[in-house]
Amino acid sequence: MKKAVVAASAALLTAGLATAAPAEARPGHHKPGHPHDGATSKITEAVTVNGILRHLRQFQRIANANGGNRASGLPGYEASVEYVTRQLEQAGYDVTRQEFTFPFFQELSPTTLTVDGSEVENAIFTYSGSGTVTGPIVPTNDIQVPPGPEADSSSSGCEAEDFEPAPAEPAIALVQRGTCTFEIKVDNAVAAGYEAVIVMNEGQEGRTDLIAGTLGNPKDVPVTGVTYQDGAALVEAGTPTATLTAEVEADPDRVTWNVIADLPKKALKKVKNPDEVVVVGAHLDSVTEGPGINDNGTGSAGILEIARQLTATGIDRKLERPVRFAFWGAEELGLLGAEHYVGSLTDDELDSIYANLNFDMIGSPNYVRFVYDGDGSDGDAGPAGSAEIEKVVTDYFDREGLAHAPTAFDGRSDYGPFIEVGIPAGGLFTGAEGVKTEEQAETFGGTAGLAYDPCYHQACDDISNVSTKALHEMGDAAAHAVVAITTAKGGLYPLADKPGHGKKPGKKAKPGKKGKGHGHHHGRGHGHGKRR
Numbered sequence: 312m313k314k315a316v317v318a319a320s321a322a323l324l325t326a327g328l329a330t331a332a333p334a335e336a337r338p339g340h341h342k343p344g345h346p347h348d349g350a351t352s353k354i355t356e357a358v359t360v361n362g363i364l365r366h367l368r369q370f371q372r373i374a375n376a377n378g379g380n381r382a383s384g385l386p387g388y389e390a391s392v393e394y395v396t397r398q399l400e401q402a403g404y405d406v407t408r409q410e411f412t413f414p415f416f417q418e419l420s421p422t423t424l425t426v427d428g429s430e431v432e433n434a435i436f437t438y439s440g441s442g443t444v445t446g447p448i449v450p451t452n453d454i455q456v457p458p459g460p461e462a463d464s465s466s467s468g469c470e471a472e473d474f475e476p477a478p479a480e481p482a483i484a485l486v487q488r489g490t491c492t493f494e495i496k497v498d499n500a501v502a503a504g505y506e507a508v509i510v511m512n513e514g515q516e517g518r519t520d521l522i523a524g525t526l527g528n529p530k531d532v533p534v535t536g537v538t539y540q541d542g543a544a545l546v547e548a549g550t551p552t553a554t555l556t557a558e559v560e561a562d563p564d565r566v567t568w569n570v571i572a573d574l575p576k577k578a579l580k581k582v583k584n585p586d587e588v589v590v591v592g593a594h595l596d597s598v599t600e601g602p603g604i605n606d607n608g609t610g611s612a613g614i615l616e617i618a619r620q621l622t623a624t625g626i627d628r629k630l631e632r633p634v635r636f637a638f639w640g641a642e643e644l645g646l647l648g649a650e651h652y653v654g655s656l657t658d659d660e661l662d663s664i665y666a667n668l669n670f671d672m673i674g675s676p677n678y679v680r681f682v683y684d685g686d687g688s689d690g691d692a693g694p695a696g697s698a699e700i701e702k703v704v705t706d707y708f709d710r711e712g713l714a715h716a717p718t719a720f721d722g723r724s725d726y727g728p729f730i731e732v733g734i735p736a737g738g739l740f741t742g743a744e745g746v747k748t749e750e751q752a753e754t755f756g757g758t759a760g761l762a763y764d765p766c767y768h769q770a771c772d773d774i775s776n777v778s779t780k781a782l783h784e785m786g787d788a789a790a791h792a793v794v795a796i797t798t799a800k801g802g803l804y805p806l807a808d809k810p811g812h813g814k815k816p817g818k819k820a821k822p823g824k825k826g827k828g829h830g831h832h833h834g835r836g837h838g839h840g841k842r843r
C-alpha cells in the first residue's frame with residue numbers, strides 16, 4: 312500500500328515536477344534490484360486497507376440483512392455472491408457461477424445435555440441428527456480413562472464389537488476421540504442400537520477441550536461432543552441417565568455456488584503462457600453462527616480488491632500467465648466448493664493449473680504472519696513448487712522487515728483439494744482459535760495466551776473483529792504474491808516439474824474425497840474439522 316514517500320511524490324506530480332519524482336513512483340519505471348518487489352510496487356500501492364474495508368463493510372451489511380450470517384445455503388451467501396460478481400464484472404472480468412449441491416446443516420437451537428439433572432457443556436457435531444433421547448449413557452468397552460500415552464491411543468467405537476448391545480430402552484453411546492473417523496464411530500453406535508452419541512475428547516495434552524467435529528454426512532441421531540474431563544466423569548458415574556436434545560436443519564442437497572473470475576478477454580489474449588493458470592482463492596461463505604468477517608470476509612475482500620486493482624492498473628495486460636480468482640462456497644462444511652471445482656476439471660485442465668494461492672483469514676485481531684509451509688520446514692512439505700511459492704512470500708516479508716512463520720498445510724482450508732492432486736500451493740493465514748505463545752507475542756506483538764482470533768466461528772466475528780494493520784501487511788503480501796507469480800518470466804518452476812502433467816501420481820478418480828468425515832477438536836468448540 313502507498314507509503315508516505317509515494318504520497319509526497321504524487322504531490323510533486325501535480326505540481327508539474329514529474330521528472331523529480333522517484334523512479335518507483337512512476338508507472339512502468341520500477342527500480343530493478345529486488346527481482347520482484349519493483350515489479351509489484353504498483354499493485355501493493357493500489358491495494359489499500361480502505362479498499363479492502365469497503366468490501367468488508369458490505370459483507371457486514373449483507374449479514375445484518377440476512378439473519379446475521381453469510382453461510383452457504385442461506386440468503387446471506389447468495390447476496391455475497393451477487394456482490395462479488397457485480398464488483399468483478401465492473402472490473403472487466405469474465406465471471407461464472409459454478410453451481411453444485413451439498414449437504415446443508417445448521418443448528419437451530421442450542422444443543423442441551425442434562426446428566427442426573429445438571430447441564431453438561433457440549434458442542435454439536437456437524438451433520439448430527441435432531442431429536443430428544445433420554446436414557447443411560449453407555450461407554451464403549453475400550454474407552455481409555457486415564458488416556459493412553461499418545462494421540463490416537465484410543466480406537467473407541469472404531470469396531471462394532473466396541474459397543475455393548477444397546478439396552479431395550481433408548482440409550483446413548485459414549486465414544487472417545489481417536490484413530491478412526493467420527494462417522495465410523497457413530498455408524499457403529501447406530502448399528503449396535505444406540506439412539507444418540509456423545510463423543511468425548513481423548514485426554515492427552517491438546518486433546519482435553521470441548522470437541523466439535525464433522526460427521527461428513529447427515530446422520531439420523533443426535534451427536535454432540537464433550538471435554539475429556541466431562542467424558543471421564545460420565546464413565547466413572549457408571550451408566551448415568553441423561554437427556555440429549557438437538558434441533559438441527561439438514562438438507563442433503565442444497566444448491567450453492569463458487570464464483571470464478573477469469574481475466575477480461577483482451578487481457579487473456581496477451582498472456583504468454585495461457586496454460587499456466589494461477590488460481591487465487593478464498594472462501595466466500597461464513598459459518599451459520601456469525602457474519603464471518605475475519606473468516607473469511609478478509610480473504611474474500613482481499614482477493615476481490617487485488618482483482619479490481621489488477622485491471623485498474625493495467626497489470627492484467629502484462630501477465631506471463633493467467634490469473635483466475637475463485638470465491639469458494641461451502642468451505643465451512645468441508646472444503647466442498649474447492650473440492651467440487653477440482654473434481655470438475657478435466658486432466659488437461661488440471662495440468663494447466665500452475666499454482667493455487669489461498670487466502671483464508673488475513674485480518675486476525677491477535678495476528679501472526681503465517682505463510683503456508685511449502686518447503687516443509689515445519690512438517691510436511693506441499694507439492695513440488697510449493698517451496699518456491701512460499702519463498703516469494705517470505706522474501707517479500709524479509710525485504711519489508713516483517714517477521715513471518717510457517718504454518719502447515721493441515722487440510723483446514725481450500726488448498727486441500729489442490730495439493731491432493733499435486734498442484735503447488737501457498738498463501739497466507741493470520742491465525743484462528745490457536746493461542747498466541749510468548750515467543751510469538753515477542754516477535755509479532757499482540758497478546759500471549761489469547762487466541763489469534765478470539766471470535767473464530769462465532770457471532771462476534773464482525774467488522775470490529777479485524778486488525779487493519781494485519782489487513783494492510785497481508786493485503787500487500789498477497790497482492791505482491793499474485794503479481795510476482797503471474798509475471799515471473801520463465802516461471803518459479805518449470806511446469807513439467809509439477810507432478811502429473813498428464814501423469815499426476817497422487818491423482819484419484821474423485822479428487823478431494825480423502826479425509827472426508829474426519830474431525831478434530833477446537834478449543835472453542837465451534838469448528839468443523841476434517842481430521843481425527
Ligand code: BES
Pocket residue numbers: 606607642643644645646671672722723724742743744838839840841
Ligand atoms: N478459516 C478456517 C481455516 C483454519 C482454521 C485453518 C484454523 C487453520 C486453523 C476455515 O474456514 C475452517 O474453519 N476450516 C475448518 C475445516 C473444514 C474442513 C471444515 C476447520 O478448521 O474447522
Ligand code: ZN
Pocket residue numbers: 598606643768
Ligand atoms: Zn472457518
